[in-house]
Amino acid sequence: MGENGPIRIVCFDLGGVIIRIHYTWEDTCKSVGLAVRKEAHEPKRLAATRSVTEAFATGRLEEDLWAREMVSALDGLYSAEEVERIHEGWLRDQYPGIDDVVSILNETKGVCTACLSNTNPRHWRMMKERYPAVRMLQHRHASHLMGYAKPDTGIYEAFETAMQCDGPSILFFDDLEDNVAAARSRGWHAHQIDPAGDPADQVRTCLASYGLM
Known part of the structure; x- marks a missing residue:
């Protein structure tokens, strides 16, 4: 449970959290x-x-x-x-085990899964076609469709409006420090993932600390 109530939404960045990417x-x-x-x-x-x-x-x-x-x-x-x-x-493979994490969350009562990704039309199509974990997410939100990109506060506001939720009900995973900081400024429970490690294991550990796994 978050500091201001239960977590209702577990939201993932895609590149560096669900999908391995090239960074340069x-x-x-x-x-x-x-x-x-x-x-x-x-x-x-x-x-x-x-x-x-x-x-x-x-x-x-x-x-x-x-x-x-x-x-x-x-x-x-x-x-x-x-x-x-x-x-x-630019897009590589899906991180091992992350689809299992999403599957478990999808079966967790009172919680839904989502993504909030800085992307573009081409990569958006590719990610939905290639990666099972992306297709498993119950709600998918992308920068090119929302008109804002992280860490602009506008994209976090737009996500909250679309999901009809407030910041403290969101648990968020992203690989970039600036995006995490911007999410925290709106009250989100945001955690930075190390893409060079094992994102699935990092997410599982964090979820356990919130009583979600």
């Missing part, structure tokens, strides 16, 4: 067999690609324009086909 452009390029072109990391290009990524993740950039905008941000260092290969390669 270099690692992703290598995973799909592309050369790492160091010029892509010049400050001007980094800022431009970050802007495109944020627009795509908050629904402000149409999917059919995304690859072209990314190629432009990179000054043509990568082709549209290469950008799409890198984008697809």
Whole structure:
């Protein structure tokens, strides 16, 4: 039980909690067999690609324009086909045991499961198609559909409104410190997951401390 009442919602980030991902452009390029072109990391290009990524993740950039905008941000260092290969390669496998955790929670009386993910239309489709644990979640919320991305407080407010709940009733798992801090500022019971470890075991340990496992 949380400090201000029972936990009603167990909410997961996806990348780094349910799904193993690549965290750098270099690692992703290598995973799909592309050369790492160091010029892509010049400050001007980094800022431009970050802007495109944020627009795509908050629904402000149409999917059919995304690859072209990314190629432009990179000054043509990568082709549209290469950008799409890198984008697809960002997602890896599902963490072992996390589907069992979701399954148990789905059978727990008085609790529902959800996700709150910074993502985009392409990755959203891929995650729902590829990963059983994502499909098992009872409520799925994504940044590109909500118009905000973590750690913007707007996405947490939108989640609370959609789920008809308040912060203290939410138990939240995310791999990024800023996202956890923003959730805590709204009263969520937020815990940071180490993606290099065993997320399923970390989640189980935390759930046990709340009497949920």
